[in-house]
Amino acid sequence: MEIKSIVLQTNSLIEMKNFYINTLGFSLINEDKNSFRMAVGTGEIEFTTKEVEDDPYYHFAFNIPANKFYEAKSWVKERVSLLVEDGVDEADFAHLPAHALYFYDPSGNIVEFISRYEIAKDSIESFSAKSILNISEIGLIVEDTISVSEKLNEVGLTERDNDPISRKSLNFMGERKNGIFIILAQSGRRWLFSNKRSAIFPLEITLINNNKIIITSDNEFKIYRDEYKGGLFSKT
DSSP states (O other): OEEEEEEOOOOOHHHHHHIIIIHHHHHEEEEEETTEEEETTEEEEEOOTTTSSSOOOOOOEEEETTTOHHHHHHHHHHOOOOOBBTBBBBBEETTTTTTEEEOOTTOOOOOEEETTTTTTTOOOOOOOGGGHHHGEEEEEEEHHHHHHHHHHHHHHHHHHGGOOOOOSSSSEETTTTTTTEEEEEETTOOOSSSSSSSSOOOEEEEEEEEEEEEEEEEEEEEEEOOSTTTOOOEEO
């Protein structure tokens, strides 16, 4: 599985564009008065004000080269404050193995850079936004993880290492070998390195095979299967 693109809502479009394009240096693909889209390694992220309500926020992560974590950490700290948990500003995931750092963007999204040492390639270039490899993770928050996981299974998305799906914990849907996951969870779980709890907000995830995973403005979960002409939607 690879994440081709994600579409997320924001109430701070101008601030978000300035942050990602001007401060961090991501490449702008296109924009209009309601949205902008940027390149994130092999993927794309679009932020939109269309139908936005409340103050939506999300968790997403980017894979970075295996040998660039500490260079990336210094680079990020020059531009934004890192989030801290238990007195430290990085996570050591020895079981993966990987290191990660976290920060907020102007919409309050919890953004993660992660070096997965068994997966991510090395780089000889100085770190910049162009060093990012791909979209590593996107949080998918739903009312019932069990029923949604069954729908995801139908399009080939299974729990990492075939672990059982939990209603209380994070469920990493995808394969460990490529380090790209949809994080399936229910509302109310605190995001690591954050004081924010998972909540349901509209989004659209397009996979490399053009299947789409959608949370609508009415909090409905839908899947669009590209192999069916005209589209097929599954709901929970």
